[in-house]
Amino acid sequence: MLGAILSGDFPRSRVLTVVLLAIFVGLAITPFAIPGAAAINTAAKICYFIVLVVSYDLLLGYTGIVSFAHAMFFGIGGYGVGLSLYALGPTWPVILLGLAIGLVVAIVLALLIGLLSLRVKAIFFAMITLAVASAFAILATQFNEFTGGEDGRSFRVPEMLRPGYRLFDGEVFGTAITGRLLTYYLVFVSAVLLFLVALRIVNSPFGRVLQAIRENPMRAEALGYRVVYYRTMANCLAAAMAVCAGAMSALWLRYTGPDTTLSFAIMLDILLMVVIGGMGTMYGAVVGATLFIVAQNYLQRLMGIAAAATEGIPILPKLLHPDRWLLFLGVLFVLSVYFFPTGIIGKLRGSNKA
Amino acid sequence: MSAPVLETRDLTIRFGGHVAVDGVSCAFHSGTLTAIVGPNGAGKTTYFNIMSGQLPASSGSVLLDGEDITRVGVSGRAQLGIGRAFQITNLFPHLTVHENVRLAVQAKSGHAANLWTRWSSHTAWIERAEHYLEEVNLAGQRNALAASLSHGGKRRLEVAIMMALEPHVFMFDEPTAGMSVDEVPVILDLIHRLKGHGDKTILLVEHKMDVVRSLADRIVVLHNGRLVADGDPAAVIASPAVQEAYLGRPAGKAAAHG
Known part of the structure; x- marks a missing residue:
């Protein structure tokens, strides 16, 4: 049963199993366990970033394709749902329509990029995705009237998903069942389902071919696999999943804009999350995304406490000032890549992994 | 004899000014193991690469069961039944x-x-x-x-x-190169059994003459990209063209080995 759900791909490490269970349970109970908007915001962000990073791992970790256009596909999902809701009004069919538009645009773009450039060397593909993504980000900010430009667009969601909505009077475990809570669980359940879909894909015969292509594309071709077809398919699947992540983010934030979805900073974050978690493992993407976002959100507070505690000592409080959090995040990344070159998962499973 | 399974017609490949395979026409039949021999740089692996699709022919054609497959890609040829074991692993x-x-x-x-x-x-x-x-x-x-x-x-x-x-066509490119003495028989035995089926088309690039003698039904000799001898193993090995290709001209300028 569990084998079927996880597609026979178990964490294969006791510590990792515990960590994954902790993440799953943590995300499942956050709205009830930790009061306040900060915790649930962080948890929701982890959920849609897990989907985004998992889909990127399908490309980078499994197929060995370096793409810089992944944040663009995330953005297409966000803008697709966001602009549809903004233009057509907050109803459920509009969400589906926005998602469908996003999926079509993303898959067509992924197909075009793939067919034009997946035949050539990996470095050219990376450059082309970079160019397309930059062009797309500029277009999105220039079509001011349509996209809201640099400011992005805030929009309303269906009534059931609004903060003011109550599923029923009264509380469960001391928490009111608001529209916000329903949105959170919509995002959470979508994330779990999409993760399991991705896990199934990488453990299918198709997914095995992707790994073969990563290892030795020329040999895969000589076995009779049309490498371009497989790479293009992987590109389209990853793009479609990124669109879903974008749609989830739009529903949660009730806002879409270049900085939250399209920017190169997001692309860098995705890359770091995959590398820190461990490429080509799916579970690594979950651990990487969770760790990264928790660090992003709580490092500042931690440093505030540390700065207060070291008051009176010269230099140290200034170094630990919350404004320097990015510096420490950077140091953490350098250290983690240095000590865990195969990612956290690689470390936990032992380095000799097939 | 039956129609050939794999055939090359006037197959040529040029790298800049260098002609690595030069107008090779040769047909391979089922139930036959053909050994392709020649000194280093004779174009044996390049010839293999054109037949299995890794390199595009400059001119000439490759036919499989009478169909022109010169423009078919590597994966397409593998699906059509051309199997290849590579020299460089x-x-x-x-x-x-x-x-x-x-x-x-x-x-x-x-x-x-x-x-x-x-x-x-x-x-x-x-x-x-x-x-x-x-x-x-x-x-x-x-x-x-x-x-x-x-x-x-x-x-x-x-x-x-x-x-x-x-596959229908087995292309072995020096399968025993670099193997230890006790490993070689495993592969030779396997090729023997393959031959035993009687309906496989087997091509073998090999340097070791004892291996060639024990397995080959026919020997094709390449030298400087050209087909210089083709036929019954004993006759080919004894032929002057082969002696020259391997040992150089008896007198005067020596043949270039590359």
Whole structure:
């Protein structure tokens, strides 16, 4: 049963199993366990970033394709749902329509990029995705009237998903069942389902071919696999999943804009999350995304406490000032890549992994 | 004789000014093992590369069962039944030994691109792969990474991968090169058994003359990209053209070896 759900791909490490269970349970109970908007915001962000990073791992970790256009596909999902809701009004069919538009645009773009450039060397593909993504980000900010430009667009969601909505009077475990809570669980359940879909894909015969292509594309071709077809398919699947992540983010934030979805900073974050978690493992993407976002959100507070505690000592409080959090995040990344070159998962499973 | 399975007509490839394969016309029939010999740089591996699609011909054509496949890509030719074991070992280094062979079995099945079933549910593929590992004495190392095998082990895995493709045409490129003495018989035995089927078209590039003598039904000699001799093994080995190709001209300017 569990084998079927996880597609026979178990964490294969006791510590990792515990960590994954902790993440799953943590995300499942956050709205009830930790009061306040900060915790649930962080948890929701982890959920849609897990989907985004998992889909990127399908490309980078499994197929060995370096793409810089992944944040663009995330953005297409966000803008697709966001602009549809903004233009057509907050109803459920509009969400589906926005998602469908996003999926079509993303898959067509992924197909075009793939067919034009997946035949050539990996470095050219990376450059082309970079160019397309930059062009797309500029277009999105220039079509001011349509996209809201640099400011992005805030929009309303269906009534059931609004903060003011109550599923029923009264509380469960001391928490009111608001529209916000329903949105959170919509995002959470979508994330779990999409993760399991991705896990199934990488453990299918198709997914095995992707790994073969990563290892030795020329040999895969000589076995009779049309490498371009497989790479293009992987590109389209990853793009479609990124669109879903974008749609989830739009529903949660009730806002879409270049900085939250399209920017190169997001692309860098995705890359770091995959590398820190461990490429080509799916579970690594979950651990990487969770760790990264928790660090992003709580490092500042931690440093505030540390700065207060070291008051009176010269230099140290200034170094630990919350404004320097990015510096420490950077140091953490350098250290983690240095000590865990195969990612956290690689470390936990032992380095000799097939 | 029956129609040839694989045939090249006036096949030529140029790299800049250098003609590596020069107008080679040759037909290969089923049930025959043809050894392709020649000194280093004679164009044997290049000739193989054009036939299995890794290199595009500059001119001339390649035919499979009478159909022109000169424009068909590498994967297309593999699907049509041209199997190739590479001289320079060409594996999936960080996948297991078993997975290397299983991928070949999967490529041969009609469901290679299936997205939704679990790979491990296709038990027939797993068993087939196991069978071919046993054929080359690698079953004991099925879970090792391909990269961790000895040189001879990698060569044997290379052969197992081609066997698993179950092709019509088997192209062995120096299958025993660099193997230890006790590993060579495993491969020779395998090729012998393959020959025993009587309906396979086998091409073998080989340097070791004793191996060629024991296996070949026919020898083709390439020298400087040209086909210089073709026929019965004993006659070819004794022919002046072969003596010259391997040993140089008896007098005057020596033939260039590259």
